[in-house]
Amino acid sequence: MDSFFDCEAAAGQGLAPKPTFRTVEGLYTTLNGLSGRLREAKVKSTFEGFVDPITGHRIGNGHVRWSNGDEFEGEFEGDRPLKGSFISTRHSLKYIGGFDEGGKFSTRKGDTATLIYTDASSYTGEMRSGLYHGFGVLVEESMTYEGEFLNGMRDGVGTLKDIFGRKAYAGQWKVDEKNGEGSSWEYEGSGMVPTSWYSGSWRSSRYWGEGTLSDGNVVFEGDWVAGLRHGEGRETRKLEGNSGKTVREGRWENGREGNGEWILNYADGSQYAGSCENGQPEGRGMLKLSNEDVYTGYFRAGLRHGEGVVVFAAGDSFEGLWRQDQPVGLNIFIGDSPANNKKKQPKQVVGDVTDLTLSEIRLSDEGEEGGEGNMDGERVKGQGEADDQPPYTYDNGDQFFGHIDSKGLRQGRGIYIVKRTGARYEGMFVDNLRDGSGTMTADSSVFTGFFSEDEFLDGTLVVRGLITYKGKFKENEFHDDAGELCDWEGTMYTGAFVNGVKEGMGKITYPDGSVFVGEFKRNRRDGEGTVKKGDDFIYCGCWRNDAKHGHGILNLEEGSYEGTFVNGLYSGFGKLTTKKRSIETNFKFGRFLEGAxxxxxxxxxxxxxxxxxxxxxxxxxxxxxxxxxxxxxxxxxxxxxxxxxxxxxxxxxxxxxxxxxxxxxxxxxxxxxxxxxxxx
CATH class of the missing domain: 2.20.110.10 (Histone H3 K4-specific methyltransferase SET7/9 N-terminal domain)
Known part of the structure; x- marks a missing residue:
């Protein structure tokens, strides 16, 4: 029994909304007979036309009608339909065009075909083996696509328009997804002016690569991954009421401002450059105010917190410890002379303060912090000798070198040595706790960075001289959107950590020079990811539990594979290309599937x-x-x-x-x- 109209006429797939495959099936049996009316009782069809009396083949123009209401009228060649009109009441469609040797909708070079459905959707263009293939126009209820197709899917360059004829997307497509370079527009109601637009790189119908997104008030220019801001980028935001704009430039992680170096321009004209966390200054940085005052030092949650220096526009400066944007503890105030740890110079006083404006500085405990001075004409003056503090030994033998306040609490910079283990901390203290910059050495590990309330906050941890981590911590666990971990083999991971494990977007650089960039779950590659070596990509696609899993593209020495993976093996539909041939079929456990x-x-x-x-x-x-x-x-x-x-x-x-x-x-x-x- 030969096949006739076994046309898996996919009327497009993957549009928004995605139409379903519409399959046209039908069979006929060739019977020897004479020209004229030929009844084929086996399939209950009627043929009107010419039948070759020798071969029994239908040739020339003819008409076939089936008992189910389907019918074809057109030209036959060698008992097969060559071109004509096919109407299917079962599948609510009408087709006008050519057919291939298997009876499937297909066009020859330079020809076009038309498919019309009763729901008013239609396709006009080139076809192959029952699928949209080549250039065509697909009209759906809410969208119209005009462009290139490959095997029934949008593939190549094409434009998508909405029901009002407005451009929704124009650019490159791959396997029915926006993929490559393209631009998209969004509108409000039936308005013709876009309310937002994006122009740049795409992958899997999501912003992916370098691109610009604008919604009128906010413009972002930079890198994207899976539809989220991820990588270097610059956001410009207009404020309401014509009150200026803000600009934030730095590295983004999973759609949020990542941790690391940033440049922030505020609406009042002030500017910050330095380390940030969760969109706020955190760590060391420089803040230049609109009045030209400049602060250089440490921040926490957007406020000056830790050691820092303010240089005022008039040339005076203030150096000391800050907490919640206010100076605290032992500080050094300098007029026009340099600071000296031992000797106080003219116009230099050591003492506690109550305000941060130089002209309003007052000594609250004059002389008690190892020196004496006075205020004369709202200028810091005076000189004297600062006394060294002897080490303080605790009952358990631990020692502390530094300042202990009247409540017996360690304050400011000091050194703490644990007698039993030999562990040593040198850095800042606040109310007896390690808080601020410091270095801690314990066993075979060394941490240098910042502490908060006696816990690691941000810094570098080296374990046994073999493993190095740089980044943020939470409850002494790696916890950062952009941390760095290098193991003893030289494998470098840069990316997100959550509670001590790799979780989120990240990048691994292997000793052989290959690089993985993608998503992680519980320390394993899981989600979308790409492996590259130099400028060549090795694999691009989905992962699960550290193995290729899902759709992906794998480059091989002798060719490539594009399709479905299961646990690292070809499994499902895919295309394997070598120098000798390319084959599209179903695979199972890394092998071809018998009978596929x-x-x-x-x-x-x-x-x-x-x-x-x-x-x-x-x-x-x-x-x-x-x-x-x-x-x-x-x-x-x-x-x-x-x-x-x-x-x-x-x-x-x-x-x-x-x-x-x-x-x-x-x-x-x-x-x-x-x-x-x-x-x-």
Whole structure:
């Protein structure tokens, strides 16, 4: 039983909203007969037209009507539809165009076809094997796509318009997704002026790569991953009421401002440059106010907190410890002379203060912090000798070198040594706790950075001289959107940590120079990710539990594979390309699937469509079109024509019969002149 209108006429897939595949099926049985009306009782169809009395084939113009209401009117060639009009009441469509050897909707070079559905959607353009293929226009209820298709999916360059005719997207597509360079627009109601737009790189219909997004008040220029700001970028935000704008420039992580170095420009004209966390100054940085005062030092949660120096526009300066934007503890005030840890110079006083404005500084405990001074004409003056503090020894033998206040609490910079373990901390204290910059050495580990309430906050941890982590901490665990971890083999991870494990977007650089960039879960690659070496990518696609899993593209030494992976192996539909051929089919556990439908293309232009064996060779029923124009439909074994089949040669001759290992056997050869030769 031959196939007729076995047209898996995919009327597009993946549009917004995605239409479903519309499959047109039907069978006919060739019966020997005469020209005129031919009834085929087996399928309850009626043919009106010319039937070759010798071959029984329908040729020329004819009309077929099936009992289910489907009908075809058009031209036949060799008992197959060549071109015409097909109407299916079952599938609510009308097709006008050409057909391939298998009876599927298909156009020849330069021709177009039209598909019209009863729901008013339609397609006009090129087709192949029942699928949109080439240039075409697909009209759906709410969207119109005009552009290139490949195997039924939008692939190439195309434009998507909405119901009002407004451009929604224009650019490149891949496997029915926005992929490559393109621009998109969004509108409010039926207005024709876009309220927001994006222009740049895409992947999987999401912003991915370098691009610019604008919604009128906010413009972001920079890097994107999976639709989120991720990488270097610059945000410009207009404030309401014409009150100016803010500019934030730095590295973004998963759609949020990442931790690291930033430049922040505020609406009042002030500017910050330095370390940030969660969108606020955190760590060391420089703040230049609109009045030209400049603060250089440490910040916490956007406020000056820790050691810092203010240089006022008039030239005076203040150096000391800050808490919640206010100076605290032992400080040094300098007029026009440098500071000295031991000797106080003219215009220099040591003492506690109550305000941060130089002209308003007052000494609250004059002389008690190892020196004396006075205020004269609102200028810091005086000189004297500062006393050294002796070490303080605790009952357990621990020692502290530094300042202890009247409440017995360690304050300011000091050194604490644990007698039992030899652990040593040198840095800032607040109310007995490590708080601020410091270095801690314990066992074979060294941490240098910042502490908060006796816990690691931000810094560098080196373990046994082999493993190094740089970044933020939470409850003494790695916790950062942009941390760095280098192991003893030289493998470097940069990216997100949550509660001590890799979680979120990250990048791994391996000792061999290959680089992975993508998503992590519980220390493993999981989600979207790409492996590259130099400028060449090795794998791009989905991961699960540290293995390729889902759709991906893998570059091999001899070619490439694009399709579905399961636990690191080809499994599901995919395309394997080598120098010898390309094959699209279903795989299972890294091997070809016996009996699967496949399409094979060879470099010389030959093409096969049919069933294959576990080695990926044609086996069973299939069709092959050779580069010289010959076409064979029939049985195969081990990649060769073997069994019953029909061959139409490029010179017009036709052989119907049996083949054995690619050699013609018993059958009939019909010459172009109509003469028939029998082969026994």
């Amino acid at each position: 439908q496949a399409e094979i293309k060879w470099p010389d232009g030959s093409f096969f469509s049919g069933l294959i064996d576990e080695d990926g060779l044609p086996k069973g029923h299939g069709t092959v079109r050779f580069a010289n124009g010959d076409c064979y439909e029939g049985d195969f074994r081990e990649g060769k024509r073997h069994g019953r089949g029909t061959t139409v040669f490029a010179n017009g001759e036709k052989f119907v019969g049996f083949w054995m290992n690619d050699e013609m056997g018993k059958g009939k050869l019909t010459l172009e002149s109509g003469v028939v030769h029998d082969f026994d």
